[in-house]
Amino acid sequence: MLRLAMTTDAETFERVREPLADRDIEVGHVRAKERSLRVSGGESSAGDTGDVAAGPEEFAGFDVGLVYPTRLMEGAVVDERLGVPWVNGRDAVVASRNKAGVLARLSAAGLPTPKTTLVSNPVDESVVVDAAEEFSYPVVVKPNSATRGVGVATATDLDSLLGVVDYLNLIHDYRATGDKSFLIQEYLPDARDYRAMVVDGASAGAVERVLDDDALAAGRWKHNVHRGATAEGIALDPEARDLAERAAETLGIDYLGVDLLATDDRLVVNETNARPTVDAATKYADDFYDRFAALIRRTAETA
Structure with a gap:
């Protein structure tokens, strides 16, 4: 039976486990974040338990991984320990996370996308004002690399747009990649x-x-x-x-x-x-x- 390593959340893990087992693929969960991960420094001991990585054997026996861990720093350690090919590797995860990069590639290939401008902070307020002039309000403002709708807002005029930008500058930490860019995008009502x-x-x-x-x-x-x-x-x-x-x-x-x-x-x-x-x-x-x-x-x- 093939062994698949999954670092995704429990919801997806539970849904796919039985259907894939029916197809001779055993799914195992690999916890890649919110724990400690041994990087180097000797063999594991019998006392290593709980949130401490119990040495190389924790990652042994897998044949393939589903998707590269969402946190790239931890992902590098998990990837090295597993030593398996990924269905979606690091390059795929990084490419897809970059919303502006995706839209630029798709648009260049002739695929329809919303009108979008990338603003790379830090910039003077005048840069945002100039970028917004080519849009009609309301507009969508979103961090370039965040997921699950985090930090996404609409702005109904220039003042509210600059207010959203101030909010992004002050409190959004862009933990995934250190990315401080954001998008101004046309709003498609009732889409x-x-x-x-x-x-x-x-x-x-x-x-x-x-x-x-x-x-x-x-x-x-x-x-x-x-x-x-x-x-x-x-x-x-x-x-x-x-x-x-x-x-x-x-x-x-x-x-x-x-x-x-x-x-x-x-x-x-x-x-x-x-x-x-x-x-x-x-x-x-x-x-x-x-x-x-x-x-x-x-x-x-x-x-």
Whole structure:
């Protein structure tokens, strides 16, 4: 049986464990953060327990990893200890995390994206003012490297935009990469928000992220599930499936969540995620786990 190392959260780990076991892939969790990790300095002792890394044997016996750890410093240690190929390695995770870089590559390849400008701090206020002149309000302001909707806001005029920028400058620490850049992006009102899953180049299902009536009445607009939206399984139309597949192909990432925004007259790629959460199997194509397992096996064979 193939052994797969997963560093993703418990929710995804629990969802994939049984379906992959049915396909002769044993899933093991490797804790890569919020603990100590022995780097060097001798063999392990019998007294090493709990949050202390118990030496090389903790990482032994794996054949392949799913996605590189989200914290790159810890990831370097875990990667060295495991010594396995990753379905999505460090380069894929770093590339997808860079929202501006993703949009620049997709736009250069002719794929539709929201109008977006990257601002690299520190800059004078005049730089932000000049960058905002090419947009109509409201605009979306978001950290370039954050996830789960952290730090994302809308600005209705120049004063509120500069206020959001001040907030980002003062309190957002960009812990993932040290990135202090942010995006100014056009706001697409009433856009439907889809997360398409692409596995080995082919669309494998999708969800629509929906806010309930109370949230909408309260003026909320961010559709992140971690912010309270509900993910409902849907069948994407051919245009949306094709766009998600083209995005994954352009980025060269085999296992990718592609976030699409759709209005009555536009369909754009908004972001991508090379560490996508796996939802309930009912929200994906019937052969999702067969394709997922095949990709894992093919990756293991590259070792």
